[in-house]
Amino acid sequence: MPTARESLLNAALMALAQLPWSGVRMVDVASAAGVSRQTLYNEFGSKDGLARGLARREADTYLHGVDRLLAERTGAADRLVAIAEWTVGEARAKPLLRALLTGCWSERLPVPRPARRGAVLSKAPAQRRADAGLPSPADLVAAVRDRSLAALEKGSRPSRTKEESAELAHRSEQAVRLALSYVIAPVGEGVGPLVRTAVGGAVGTTVSATVSATSPTAADRRRLQSPV
The missing domain is CATH 1.10.357 (Tetracycline Repressor; domain 2)
Structure with missing residues (x-):
């Protein structure tokens, strides 16, 4: 069973799918989550x-x-x-x-x-x-x-x-x-x-094989070790 916080976040996300954030009301989020508005404010503050x-x-x-x-x-x-x-x-x-x-x-x-x-x-x-x-x-x-x-x-x-x-x-x-x-x-x-x-x-x-084969540092080491 989700916690009150998870229920509130889920409700807010569902509201956001239907409305712009400016149209999402805290009272509606609390109601959809099945908790009081005070619980919502206690959890998130604002x-x-x-x-x-x-x-x-x-x-x-x-x-x-x-x-x-x-x-x-x-x-x-x-x-x-x-x-x-x-x-x-x-x-x-x-x-x-x-x-x-x-x-x-x-x-x-x-x-x-x-x-x-x-x-x-x-x-x-x-x-x-x-x-x-x-x-x-x-x-x-x-x-x-x-x-x-x-x-x-x-x-x-x-x-x-x-x-x-x-x-x-x-x-x-x-x-x-x-x-x-x-x-x-x-x-x-x-x-x-x-x-x-x-x-x-x-x-x-x-990836590791490619790194060894293609990295500039590895290539430089091979050139330094090659006989002149």
């Missing part, structure tokens, strides 16, 4: 607080989905392709997530304003986290990159160099940025083949 709560949950849900894909899939390229394809699909279906990932907020959406300095902190831990600040598009890209890198390096060979790890991080970030380009400028074909080519898995190689 309509701006509710907006921050909605956006924070959307960001967290997205990152949990990234973690799930990284755990379910095997192979570096397959994981990055899955994240890219899923990101495009989720962002197209969820306007609030699309705004968080791109920074493009339409008039229909709640633009979460920062909590006022000196405002009384919410007693709800989840709301205090939301009020502390929301991730920017760059923050979300970095979070996906770091999660991907941690998953891809888990159990990998211990001899991986710093340069190879940096290249792997670059390719992880490249995959999500390619996905966002498809969100902003949709095309008919899917993002998967492009990401697979970009991360080096188009011909069945792993």
Whole structure:
């Protein structure tokens, strides 16, 4: 059974699907959730607080989905392709997530304003986290990159160099940025083949193998070691 907070967030999201944020009324959200308006204000503090709560949950849900894909899939390229394809699909279906990932907020959406300095902190831990600040598009890209890198390096060979790890991080970030380009400028074909080519898995190689073979640092080392 969902908590009062989850019920309120669900009700607010359902209202947002029908009305612009300016037309969403707190009393209607509370009624749809089956709780009192006082409970709504106790949980979120204000309509701006509710907006921050909605956006924070959307960001967290997205990152949990990234973690799930990284755990379910095997192979570096397959994981990055899955994240890219899923990101495009989720962002197209969820306007609030699309705004968080791109920074493009339409008039229909709640633009979460920062909590006022000196405002009384919410007693709800989840709301205090939301009020502390929301991730920017760059923050979300970095979070996906770091999660991907941690998953891809888990159990990998211990001899991986710093340069190879940096290249792997670059390719992880490249995959999500390619996905966002498809969100902003949709095309008919899917993002998967492009990401697979970009991360080096188009011909069945792993990202780590491609890194070793193509990174400038690795190439420089080979030239230095070659006989004159």
